[in-house]
Amino acid sequence: MKLNFDNDAVRAQFPAVDRKINGNPCIYLDGPGGTQVPQRVVDKISEYLLHHNANAHGCYVTSLETEAIMENGREVLADFLGCEKDEVAFGESTTGNNIKLAFALARDLKPGDEVIITDIDHEGNRSPWKLLADFGAIIKSVKVDKETFTLSFDDYKEKLSSKTKVVAINWASNATGTITDVKKYIDLAHEVGAITIVDAVHYAPHKPMDVKAIGTDFLVCSAYKFFGPHLGVIYTKKETISGIRTVRVDAYDNAEPPEKFETGTPNFELISGTSEAVEFIADIGKKYVDHYKEELKGLKGRRKNIVSGMLAFDEYEEEMSLVLKNGLLEIPGVTVYCPPSNEPKTSTVSFTVKDKNAHDVAIYLANKGIFMWDGDFYAIEIINNVLKLEEQGGFVRLGLAPYNTMEEIIRTIEAVKEYCKL
Ligand SMILES: Cc1ncc(COP(=O)(O)O)c(C=O)c1O
CATH class of the missing domain: 3.40.640.10 (Type I PLP-dependent aspartate aminotransferase-like (Major domain))
Structure with a gap:
């Protein structure tokens, strides 16, 4: 059964999501560099x-x-x-x-x-x-x-x-x-x-x-x-x-x-x-212990709630990640750097735009209120030496968190499309 994830309950705990840039609500896709923090922390x-x-x-x-x-x-x-x-x-x-x-x-x-x-x-x-x-x-x-x-x-x-x-x-x-x-x-x-x-x-x-x-x-x-x-x-x-x-x-x-x-x-x-950040994960997880009954067998107390919370975040992010990856793959000139779909991965999606420096793409997105990272993120060996992307400015990296929404993902794909048409 598909998870019915209560994204509103998560967002309500993160004051940062109410911020606007140039009239646009901010989209925080910079989680792999550091997530936003709930008020309780x-x-x-x-x-x-x-x-x-x-x-x-x-x-x-x-x-x-x-x-x-x-x-x-x-x-x-x-x-x-x-x-x-x-x-x-x-x-x-x-x-x-x-x-x-x-x-x-x-x-x-x-x-x-x-x-x-x-x-x-x-x-x-x-x-x-x-x-x-x-x-x-x-x-x-x-x-x-x-x-x-x-x-x-x-x-x-x-x-x-x-x-x-x-x-x-x-x-x-x-x-x-x-x-x-x-x-x-x-x-x-x-x-x-x-x-x-x-x-x-x-x-x-x-x-x-x-x-x-x-x-x-x-x-x-x-x-x-x-x-x-x-x-x-x-x-x-x-x-x-x-x-x-x-x-x-x-x-x-x-x-x-x-x-x-x-x-x-x-x-x-x-x-x-x-510890409060982990308690936040556990409190979200409490809501989904019935949904993950099978996976949580043998677990008790706070550990059970934490695992439930992480499974819920993962499942919720996975759906957005797939839409993001497929949406980017449809844009001419965009290359996505994800392992093949039969290999396990997190919800993070990195990409480049043909003949464009990743930093220029990042500046365009940032001005639209889309926060993400560009460069090598200290993964220097794979990005600069193996894939040889240093001159091109490395990747643009989009990271998902449970406070993100599908609407934000669609807005991000549209922004990359617009950039590629410039
Ligand atoms: C995979 C990975 N390892 C290590 C680090 C370094 O962590 P810290 O900044 O806590 O030293 C990072 C930070 O981005 C990371 O993403």
Whole structure:
């Protein structure tokens, strides 16, 4: 049965959707760069700063409340990821978390050890691992197919060996939306004893996650891509992080996971906002638990509502994504960069216009109140080096979120059509 998604109830929570540019209501298709934020998340951040602001580990009320907020943040994010609460750590961003993890792993690498990254990844999941070359590691990058925008598993198998110590892989591409079956990469990596890191930054806003099901050692995502503030979240598998010499100060209160991964005073207000963003997803999800009865079997409480919410967002976005992709494909001169329809993908749709710089297309759309990104979005390897689109300004990227509407999608297709007729 088709989902009857209550888009009005979602939009009512996002003040940003009421904005107009040049008389046109704004259309926010910039989600892959960062989604809009519901009022309740902003309220939660303000509430922390106005009424609970303190450092942790004090004996007075606001400090105790701060610790409770931190604890709650780990519990809520554990439900989002499908893990235990002491497997959730927070940091400034995904890139920052990866750099910290890379330096921790570097301490135990030997010259000649190998590290595998991929050509499809954002530099936030490539550059931190490329840094390990400075410690004697050999870096190998898995090839991406130019036609299908999918990773080559055969190339991965060729590159993987008993020398491989780290595998950093992408779950969903922020450039093409391609979803990779990360479990099969992780299973093989574990066969040779390598540690795995999954970049789920673009996956997290679109699909439910279950870190235990994919079996990874680490997974990184960023709250500002799923209706939260600018904060990085990292899943650290207990058994793995316990054996790693993380980069930290020598203090008794951060020797055990998850604190073991965190440095300095945590950003309590943003942790509070991040858990509220996940509670927002769970509250939307509550409405659809009957619709997803089959998929939610075995799940309980908040985790069940979160998975339901993510399934609803995914299904709602998917219909708009198909209309968007097909609408763009009908416009002469437009090339769409999506994996083939039998391959899994997120709702993100990227395109170019023949003989036009992506930035010029973006400026035209922006003036019509359509907000989106153009360029390489730090997916530098695939866009500039594999597809060689640097001179043409990369892609124009349209990202969908549950606050978007089909009417907005039609308006966007019409605007691209108009641009192509100029
Ligand atoms: C797929 C992907 N990985 C990593 C990052 C980097 O995340 P952060 O900005 O939190 O460092 C991004 C940001 O756009 C991304 O889209």
